[in-house]
Amino acid sequence: MALTLGVIITGIIGSTSTFFVSHHLRQGPVRSSAGLSLLVALLFHYLPMPVSQELSATIPYVFIGASFIGMVSAEVLSHFILMGLAGGIFGFLYLHASHFFTGFGGGLGTAACIALMVSLGGLALWERIKKR
Amino acid sequence: MKKHTARASMAVIFLLQVAFLGAIVMEKTNLPVVLSMLAFIGVSIVIAWRNITRHTHDHLWQDIWLVGYVAFGAVLTYWLSTITGTVIAVGVVGVAASFLPSLIKKAWVRSAPSAIYCGAFVGMTSPAVLPGYTFILLAGAAAGLLLVASKNIFNGYGGKLGTIAFGGVFLVVLLIEWLWH
Numbered sequence: 001m002a003l004t005l006g007v008i009i010t011g012i013i014g015s016t017s018t019f020f021v022s023h024h025l026r027q028g029p030v031r032s033s034a035g036l037s038l039l040v041a042l043l044f045h046y047l048p049m050p051v052s053q054e055l056s057a058t059i060p061y062v063f064i065g066a067s068f069i070g071m072v073s074a075e076v077l078s079h080f081i082l083m084g085l086a087g088g089i090f091g092f093l094y095l096h097a098s099h100f101f102t103g104f105g106g107g108l109g110t111a112a113c114i115a116l117m118v119s120l121g122g123l124a125l126w127e128r129i130k131k132r
Numbered sequence: 133m134k135k136h137t138a139r140a141s142m143a144v145i146f147l148l149q150v151a152f153l154g155a156i157v158m159e160k161t162n163l164p165v166v167l168s169m170l171a172f173i174g175v176s177i178v179i180a181w182r183n184i185t186r187h188t189h190d191h192l193w194q195d196i197w198l199v200g201y202v203a204f205g206a207v208l209t210y211w212l213s214t215i216t217g218t219v220i221a222v223g224v225v226g227v228a229a230s231f232l233p234s235l236i237k238k239a240w241v242r243s244a245p246s247a248i249y250c251g252a253f254v255g256m257t258s259p260a261v262l263p264g265y266t267f268i269l270l271a272g273a274a275a276g277l278l279l280v281a282s283k284n285i286f287n288g289y290g291g292k293l294g295t296i297a298f299g300g301v302f303l304v305v306l307l308i309e310w311l312w313h
Contacts, residue, residue: 015290027230028230028245029246029290030226030229030230030245030246030249031226031227031230031231031245033226033249034222034223034224034225034226034227034229034230034249034252035223035226035227035230037219037222037223037226038219038220038222038223038224038226038227039223040219041217041219041220041223042220042223045217045220060219061218061219063219064219064222064223065294068290068291068293068294069290069291070290071290071291071293072288072289072290073287073288073289075288076288076289076290086290089173092169093156093173096156096160096166097152097156098152098155098156098158098159099159100155100159101152101155101298102258103257103258103260103261104257104258104261104298104301104302104305105206105253105254105255105256105257105261105262105271105297105298105301106253106254106256106257106275106294106295106296106297106298106299106300106301107152107294107298108253108256108294109253109291109292109293109294109295109296109297109298110148110149110152110291110294110295110298111152111291112290112291112294113145113149113286113289113290113291113292113294113295114149114152114153114173114177114291115291116289116290116291117149117176117177117180117181117289118172118173118176118177118180119176120176120180120183121175121176121177121178121179121180121181122176122179124179124180124182124183125176125179
């Protein structure tokens with residue numbers, strides 16, 4: 001339960017913080033995603049954290065994966081709530097990803113792209129319902 | 133030609149997403165909660181796919197630089213991850229790449245950060261999946277070609293670079309499987 005909650009919260013923080021640094025602090029998508037992920041990875045690698053060893057090893061991967069969502073341009077998605085929702089869905093996908101693709105580079109990015117599209121699809125559906 | 137390239141790369145990205153989600157469905161057939169969530173994800177994705185905008189940039193020969201950038205990012209990250217760990221390696225490569233356009237003010241460096249970062253995702257691949265630098269270089273080059281082909285689609289979508297990296301790795305794994313069996 002702690003792992004599930006930790007992964008989903010990390011997903012939400014990863015996506016929203018990257019978007020914030022990229023757009024509001026004007027650092028661009030690559031520097032925001034890579035910089036924040038590097039910071040989180042270094043913290044969890046060198047400092048003792050008040051979380052289990054399993055969660056401590058997982059958080060940097062979840063954060064970098066969720067940060068890919070935050071690389072989105074403001075023209076595509078700019079709602080922080082939807083960004084957080086995408087981060088949460090990314091956490092779900094991370095927890096249930098197939099073992100078949102374990103170790104595949106880019107797997108986190110694919111999950112991030114899917115999570116972002118779920119948010120965009122949800123938004124489109126909501127707007128269609130509102131029009132009616 | 134632009135239209136066909138965009139359609140082909142859209143098809144590749146769609147198939148990669150289907151493979152990723154399909155593999156989860158195959159493994160979690162006994163978990164109704166997961167399957168219900170995946171059904172919701174599937175419906176939302178279909179709606180999102182219908183609203184994807186396309187651009188009409190030309191595919192210039194200069195874009196071929198991207199293949200080199202992606203391959204370079206992949207090999208560098210793969211090597212660095214043996215020393216520092218995967219996420220730290222990707223972070224270092226990504227941060228360093230993001231400063232390149234400020235240091236070298238040339239047109240051909242402008243697209244380097246995102247391409248090198250895409251390569252860094254390829255370099256995250258475990259040695260158990262792609263053993264050795266040759267395969268990583270091949271996966272990086274394949275991802276680079278996909279990146280050039282997908283220039284007019286998914287622009288500004290988070291996760292595009294990762295999906296392309298996944299495509300490069302997936303193609304090379306399929307190639308290895310085909311050659312060995």
